[in-house]
Amino acid sequence: MSLNLQQIRRELHQIPELGFQEFKTQAYLLEQIKSMSNERVLIQEWRTGILVKVSGLNPSKVIGYRCDIDGLPITEATDYEFQSKHEGSMHACGHDFHMTIALGALQELIDHPIQDDAVFLFQPAEEGPGGALPMMQSEEFSKWKPDCIFALHIAPEMPVGTVSSKPGLLFANTSELFLDFVGKGGHAAYPHLTKDMTVAAGSFISQIQGIISRNIDPLDSAVLTIGKMESGHVQNAIAETARLEGTIRTLRAETMDLIKERLESIIRGFEISYDCSISIDYGANYYQVYNNEQYVQSFENAMNIAGITYKNANKAMTGEDFGYMLKEIPGFMFWLGVDSPFGLHHNQLQPNEDALSVGVKAVIQTFQQIASK
Numbered sequence: 001m002s003l004n005l006q007q008i009r010r011e012l013h014q015i016p017e018l019g020f021q022e023f024k025t026q027a028y029l030l031e032q033i034k035s036m037s038n039e040r041v042l043i044q045e046w047r048t049g050i051l052v053k054v055s056g057l058n059p060s061k062v063i064g065y066r067c068d069i070d071g072l073p074i075t076e077a078t079d080y081e082f083q084s085k086h087e088g089s090m091h092a093c094g095h096d097f098h099m100t101i102a103l104g105a106l107q108e109l110i111d112h113p114i115q116d117d118a119v120f121l122f123q124p125a126e127e128g129p130g131g132a133l134p135m136m137q138s139e140e141f142s143k144w145k146p147d148c149i150f151a152l153h154i155a156p157e158m159p160v161g162t163v164s165s166k167p168g169l170l171f172a173n174t175s176e177l178f179l180d181f182v183g184k185g186g187h188a189a190y191p192h193l194t195k196d197m198t199v200a201a202g203s204f205i206s207q208i209q210g211i212i213s214r215n216i217d218p219l220d221s222a223v224l225t226i227g228k229m230e231s232g233h234v235q236n237a238i239a240e241t242a243r244l245e246g247t248i249r250t251l252r253a254e255t256m257d258l259i260k261e262r263l264e265s266i267i268r269g270f271e272i273s274y275d276c277s278i279s280i281d282y283g284a285n286y287y288q289v290y291n292n293e294q295y296v297q298s299f300e301n302a303m304n305i306a307g308i309t310y311k312n313a314n315k316a317m318t319g320e321d322f323g324y325m326l327k328e329i330p331g332f333m334f335w336l337g338v339d340s341p342f343g344l345h346h347n348q349l350q351p352n353e354d355a356l357s358v359g360v361k362a363v364i365q366t367f368q369q370i371a372s373k
């Protein structure tokens, strides 16, 4: 039986849901998985995620494959006929592709089992607050804990038919960042009677740019991005509160600690100079994605056999909670070329659907390469 990958991707694309709210997505995936199941297949649900085991013919290990299933709080601006039906949410990071490819590969492994057991993880909340760590801590996961594991992420800037990876560090350490400023509001004409939090937050954004340029070793790398700012209610009143939301990315865990220390020092200074209070919350933190060299080599060999072009990847400042899985279980992550004119997290991300079958082929060939012969 072969799946209509394009149709599945389009159906999933229409129902993006945020982390741990993936109820329709879970129901859709379960229906698909149950319809392809046979006596070799076992299914467990965990929160809004799913674990599926396909028994091997003569297993000596468990090979894990993980895909993420959540969408982002982004309003879609593509002109797709199959646009998101969930106002304000979009599969802008390609998780609709990730799920479709996982279903396609699962179907293939059910029809053509390998020697080893295969476990497919449909993991919620990758974009936040992070589903990998709690999933790994669940009873469901420990029952079928993989001996090795791999995953993919779509790469908009790479052509269809290509994949890339690298041994060692692939993705950064990340920390979310939420800052709440509280001062004193008032009439726009009487600034001297207020503590203006729009001015404080604006100045804070400029000030913290110096952390990257002045406190981080130029040979190291880090990112400090404020993606969202909110303050005030009306043009002629001074804002009593402001909120900044952002993310920190570092190549080294120690650099993350340094940035957090510097942020906290700057906050103390701002509280004095702007006569306000500022609270900081680091939200979800993800561990770096660190690839095992031997598995990356097996993957490269598998791609040569599959006729898929393999390229060496560069490190990226993207984050992935799959890093927690790789911290405990040897394996790797790879990029799959999808040739989109718009990048990840863009409201017009348009991955080329020809990459779906390439993704399935890459995953299946990797299972076959890693499996006991």
Ligand SMILES: CC(=O)N[C@@H](CCC[C@H](N)C(=O)O)C(=O)O
Residues within 6 Å of the ligand: 093, 126, 127, 128, 153, 174, 175, 176, 246, 247, 248, 284, 286, 317, 318, 319, 320, 321, 344
């Ligand atoms: C691949 C990718 O784009 N991952 C996300 C992970 C989000 C982590 C967290 N919400 C944060 O912003 O720190 C990314 O933005 O890199």
